[in-house]
Amino acid sequence: MALVTSFRVGSLSCHALEAGCQRLDGGAMFGVVPKPLWERRIAPDERNRIPLALRCLLVEHDDGPVLIDTGLGNKESDKFRDIYGVQNAGRTGPTQLEDALAEAGFRPEEVRWVINTHLHFDHAGGNTFIPLHLPSSPSISHGGRTVGAAPQLSFPNATYVVQQRELEFATHTNERTAASYLEHNFAPVGGAGRWRLANGETELVPGIRLVPTPGHVPFHQSVVIAQGGERACFLGDLVPTTAHLPLPWIMGYDLEPLVTLETKRALLSRAEADGWLLVFEHDPAHPVGRVVREGKSFAFAALDTPSGAG
Ligand SMILES: [Zn+2]
Structure with missing residues (x-):
């Protein structure tokens, strides 16, 4: 697969960026859905893990390039990368995200805004990076052992955006949430004074709207791009892969699955009625498509498939 899938929303150029892949437990990814059903949609490996993309979106906006989510970054240990099957090494920079960004024609220094849907490690991990093989850089301690340099901002000229209450939620974890929120992905952003914290639904720049979509975590947000009568x-x-479009196919990771259900129902109803383009962050094969009705629920329609009533 190419690292960039480009499409337009009105006059705005958008680029889905392949920032690598990871593997997560198939049972956890599909919650209460029995394995004989989900394994037909995405086949598991010998460790029962399914392949998932780490996909981000770059929007070329008059205000400057807007990047949505940042993949997993380069700061985790070899053990972590093995457990989660992470493959995101970069050729030109810290990770494959920088390679994809370059393929789209941009350098990290040019990114004006970085939006995080939420602060889980596979969405905000690339907010920061550790420069490798720089013995003169200051060291940090990681699990009692010293590993390289302190994290730096991956997008040094960007303002980073997240829901304020998600940042609070990520900073005050409990036994159930702690494994997903790793401080080195977001604390350096605060340390550098680079957050713009949103409170609820917000138009960040003309045509790019932050929309709270709770359920996976309480203050998760999706991003709606609207220009010239078109929407993405x-x-x-909220819907990590196209296999999660049916309403009850909800991740076991979700903290409030019944909230996810109602958020999905509302958003997918609008998306189907108005023909929105949908970008799937974790789908291993389909970066972008539309949603169609299938009985009482929803299904995926690839871009070359006619959408809407017929
Ligand atoms: Zn998450």
Whole structure:
């Protein structure tokens, strides 16, 4: 697969960026859905893990390039990368995200805004990076052992955006949430004074709207891009893959699955009625498409498939 899939929303150029892939437990990814059903949609490996993309979205906006989510970054240990099957090494920079950005024609220094749907490690991990093989850089301690340099901002001229209450939620974890929120992905942003914290639905710049989509985590947001009568939505973990379009196919990771259900019902109803483009952050094969009705629920329609009533 190419690292960039480009499409337009009105006059806005958008680029889905392949920032690598990871593998997560198939049972956890599909919650209460029995394995004989989900394994027909995405086949598991010998460790029962399914392949998932780490996909981001770049929007070329008059205000400057807007990047939505940042993949997993380069700061995790070899053990972590093995457990989660992470493959995101970069050729030109810290990770494959920088390679994809370059393929779209941009350098990290040019990114004006970085929006995080939420602060889980596979969405905000690339907010920061550790420069490798720089013995003169200051060291940090990681699990008692010293590993390289302190994290730096991957997008040094960007303002980073997240829901204020998601940042609070990520900073005050409990036994159930702690494994997903790794401080080195977001604390350096605060340390550098680079957050713009949103409170609820917000138009960040003309045509790019932050829309709270709770359920996966309480203050998750999706991003709606609207221009010239067309709309696209970066779903984040509301609907991580096209296999999660049916309403009850909800991740076991979700903290409030019944809230996810109602958020999905409302958003997918609008997306189907108005023909929105949908960007799937974790789908291993389909970066973008539309949603169609299938009985009482929803199904995926590839871009060359006619959408809407017929
Ligand atoms: Zn998540």
